[in-house]
Amino acid sequence: MTELEIFEQLKQNVLLKYQEHYPYFQGNWKNFSSQDIQNLIVLVEEKTKQNVSEKWIYTHLKPEINSKLPRKDMLDILSQFSGFSGWDEFQFKNREVVSEEKVLLPKKKNKSLFIVIGILIASIIAIFLIYSNKKPTQKFQLKNEFTQETIQAKDVKAYKIENNEMIQIPIKNAEVEVESRDENTKIVVESPYYKKREIKVNANSDNSEILLKPDDFAMMLKAFMKSDIKDWETRKVQLDKILSEDLEVIVMLKDNLGAEYFDKKDFSQKLIVPTESVKKMQILEIKNDKKGKIEFIRIKQ
Missing domain, CATH: 3.10.450 (Nuclear Transport Factor 2; Chain: A,)
Known part of the structure; x- marks a missing residue:
């Protein structure tokens, strides 16, 4: 396991630690918002008494692929935030886990073949169940109620409330897209410039707009x-x-x-x-x- 692979694991650990404080965030680094970044900066400072800049997070945590390992002092900070003494311990623990997994691998080829076949069958069944139960998604365009103009994504945030969980959903081209799994699914749109709006997602509705009343x-x-x-x-x-x-x-x-x-x-x-x-x-x-x-x-x- 390379250092870059271990760093990817550290990034996932940081996300999991962040979700302990903000359970409604269910995304990944790609849709980690500017407000999430500010929240993380505060959490890291409270936990480690050290600072991580917004620019550093954009440079090293937001990218899907990292071609270069960050400085060790920053790796130490994130490792401490994740519950370890530092980067050295985090590396050691992860390499230890990988070594144990290798020791436990079956030696007989036929046994390995059965495991692979079983995984493939399970994957096919899972994909079938996902697509057979998948409901059509609905798109809603965000507009100013008075001017009927579309609203820029930077001015609003949208969330899906389902099973009492609040999950942020992306806004693309002034639209939000949501899949309704039950009749109690709701969309909440918040903004410093518009009144908060909450609507119920109804699969039988022809409504394709969410009109926001400006403050x-x-x-x-x-x-x-x-x-x-x-x-x-x-x-x-x-x-x-x-x-x-x-x-x-x-x-x-x-x-x-x-x-x-x-x-x-x-x-x-x-x-x-x-x-x-x-x-x-x-x-x-x-x-x-x-x-x-x-x-x-x-x-x-």
Whole structure:
């Protein structure tokens, strides 16, 4: 077993450890979202008291195939997160398991042949059962309820709720595709810019759209951050109308450098003058008070 093969096993161990804290995540590294990455960074820091950057995760954990082994100090961190003393122990344990499996392999060729045939038969039966029980999938296009325009994948997240489990599903070309296994399957769509929407997947329904109602104040805030409006006084007056007096803003810094805190006055001052750094900010979460005003914002730089 090569070091790269052992590293692939370590990546799977990290995913399993992550799922212990976030059981609703049932995907793989390919669909590991930016929010999942932020969650993992926090978990690793809590467990090991050491840091893993977002860029490092994109470079070494997200790829399906790794052609180069990462630095040993980073391998030590992930091994410790997985419950081992370090990379050396993780390698030793995995090579030990492989050696034991080789010792247990039958020596007689005819016995091996029967095992292979049995595996093939079991695989054929499993494939047959899967396809015979497979139900047709349904596709739903995500649209703005008022403008009827499709919604960008980066602005929303979609989940399937089935058997009380919440599983994130990918969004491609403003569409979600889901297979309904029972009549209680639901789709939940969340976004900082749109009202949360939950629909029941009905195999007999002709509905092929999920219409999301925009949050007016969140949309206005997005426009302020992305636009080139130079009228400072107008911006100040409009911001005052949509932001709560008790506003709290958390800006998550790049490269896991921590976070910055802003109140209403400081955040409004930052938005009054449109800059490139403000335009590049991505809103991750918005909460409103009882009057509908924005009282909490989480932003990623």
